[in-house]
Amino acid sequence: MMVHDDMHVLTGSYVLDALSDAEREDFERHLHHCPSCQAEVRGLRETAARLAMAKTAWPPAQMEERVLAATYRTRQVPPLARDRFRRDGRRSRVARLFTDRLAAERPRRDPSADPRHEHRQGNGRGNSWVRSPRLLTAFAAASVAIAVGLGITQVATQHQLDSVKASNAAITKVLDAPDARIETTHATVGGAVTVVASALQQEAVVTTKGMPSLSASRVYQVWVMSSSGARSVGLLSVPDQTGQLLASGVRAGDRIGITVEPAGGTSRPTTAPIVTVPVTA
Amino acid sequence: MKSMNRPEIRGRQPDPGPAEGEKQDLAFLLAQVARGDHQAFEVVYGQLAGPVYGVVRQVLRDPAQSEEVAQEVLLEVWRTASRFDSTRGSAAAWALTIAHRRAVDRVRSENAGSRREQKAAAEIVTECDDIADVVEASLEGQRVRRCMDGLTDLQRESIQLAYYGGYSYPEVAQLLGVALGTVKTRIRDGLIRMRDCMGVNS
Numbered sequence: 001m002m003v004h005d006d007m008h009v010l011t012g013s014y015v016l017d018a019l020s021d022a023e024r025e026d027f028e029r030h031l032h033h034c035p036s037c038q039a040e041v042r043g044l045r046e047t048a049a050r051l052a053m054a055k056t057a058w059p060p061a062q063m064e065e066r067v068l069a070a071t072y073r074t075r076q077v078p079p080l081a082r083d084r085f086r087r088d089g090r091r092s093r094v095a096r097l098f099t100d101r102l103a104a105e106r107p108r109r110d111p112s113a114d115p116r117h118e119h120r121q122g123n124g125r126g127n128s129w130v131r132s133p134r135l136l137t138a139f140a141a142a143s144v145a146i147a148v149g150l151g152i153t154q155v156a157t158q159h160q161l162d163s164v165k166a167s168n169a170a171i172t173k174v175l176d177a178p179d180a181r182i183e184t185t186h187a188t189v190g191g192a193v194t195v196v197a198s199a200l201q202q203e204a205v206v207t208t209k210g211m212p213s214l215s216a217s218r219v220y221q222v223w224v225m226s227s228s229g230a231r232s233v234g235l236l237s238v239p240d241q242t243g244q245l246l247a248s249g250v251r252a253g254d255r256i257g258i259t260v261e262p263a264g265g266t267s268r269p270t271t272a273p274i275v276t277v278p279v280t281a
Numbered sequence: 282m283k284s285m286n287r288p289e290i291r292g293r294q295p296d297p298g299p300a301e302g303e304k305q306d307l308a309f310l311l312a313q314v315a316r317g318d319h320q321a322f323e324v325v326y327g328q329l330a331g332p333v334y335g336v337v338r339q340v341l342r343d344p345a346q347s348e349e350v351a352q353e354v355l356l357e358v359w360r361t362a363s364r365f366d367s368t369r370g371s372a373a374a375w376a377l378t379i380a381h382r383r384a385v386d387r388v389r390s391e392n393a394g395s396r397r398e399q400k401a402a403a404e405i406v407t408e409c410d411d412i413a414d415v416v417e418a419s420l421e422g423q424r425v426r427r428c429m430d431g432l433t434d435l436q437r438e439s440i441q442l443a444y445y446g447g448y449s450y451p452e453v454a455q456l457l458g459v460a461l462g463t464v465k466t467r468i469r470d471g472l473i474r475m476r477d478c479m480g481v482n483s
Contacts, residue, residue, distance in 0.1 A: 010469075015472070059330055059334035063334075067356055
């Protein structure tokens with residue numbers, strides 16, 4: 001990792017595409033937190049554009065026809081949220097991806113099953129980050145989507161929804177993280193595990209769906225696995241095996257793993273994981 | 282869900298747009314392109330194809346390959362028009378950043394070694410410096426040339442090799458026989474001087 005001064009001098013090489021891929025990534029990370037570099041890059045980029053314009057040369061006429069024809073066969077990408085709405089947009093994008101994946105395999109409805117583990121409920125994280133009405137709306141929508149995804153009936157009372165919101169505050173915070181990454185892996189026994197992780201917040205939301213039911217004497221146990229060993233996150237002992245847990249102290253490079261353990265869980269894994277999902281940064 | 286066949290929005294005229302009158306603002310056009318407007322893209326193509334193709338050819342040299350890459354770049358402009366953010370810079374800079382980057386990627390993905398080793402630095406600098414096209418006579422070309430003349434030799438050669446030659450700064454350092462740190466500094470200082478000389482407002 002280079003020190004700040006070394007980084008700043010790279011603005012020129014960066015806009016001229018003269019950095020190696022690794023250096024460019026380092027620099028872009030730095031750029032993210034360096035407003036003065038951003039301003040300089042902007043100006044130098046405009047300057048480089050003039051260098052390009054000075055070389056204007058007209059391409060063969062048939063190129064236009066080919067490009068225009070190709071546009072009719074090419075799907076356009078949707079917009080990203082603008083900078084000032086980045087948190088909002090980022091969250092809703094990840095949340096959308098997240099709920100999409102949950103919806104891909106519809107869980108059975110079982111209102112008596114509360115797959116959410118309650119150790120996070122009312123932990124004081126609160127909703128303080130929710131400041132704008134826009135965010136609130138997005139938040140409420142995501143909460144309902146999550147609630148539906150988790151198999152909670154849509155006719156849930158306001159009270160139930162409120163409680164979902166409260167317990168999902170921590171989860172939503174992970175979804176909202178600017179660096180949230182989503183990863184889905186299929187389990188060897190069937191079903192799938194989706195992990196939304198934020199290296200910044202060192203937290204990951206682990207969601208399972210469609211995993212086969214176990215006998216009463218067995219449970220699914222979720223672990224954070226790192227080079228120093230496995231740490232239990234909690235149990236998924238719900239009837240429809242659609243569950244969600246928040247794992248804390250998660251770092252990039254860790255893996256989220258699930259094993260089948262005796263009822264009540266164990267202090268360390270006693271069987272081979274049925275699935276592991278890498279936590280990417 | 283957005284579908285492949287978006288509803289045609291051309292009938293819904295947005296606000297009059299840029300006040301500059303005749304010459305349509307690229308940023309404004311890109312916003313229309315982002316909504317799937319093929320007509321707006323034709324205008325965008327008209328404004329960008331020359332600079333895009335020009336800079337790509339400057340880096341790649343081979344006309345057929347340049348055409349292929351320029352085509353990819355212009356299609357990328359269509360595809361990612363929604364990602365253009367006018368608060369972060371001009372539309373031309375956005376598109377030309379994509380173009381230069383693609384050209385450099387192409388150079389680096391190929392075994393460009395032969396081209397690099399066979400030639401002497403002086404020869405490459407001359408090659409990078411040859412503004413062979415009509416635009417030499419254009420205002421922009423003239424201004425760039427004039428501002429380039431205001432740089433030190435090392436600044437000018439570093440910028441030309443990096444931007445027009447598509448060389449990485451370690452390659453530039455090697456070609457010019459100077460330290461890595463020197464090249465990084467000269468590129469930055471030179472570009473800043475160019476920026477100020479050309480009156481670019483960031």
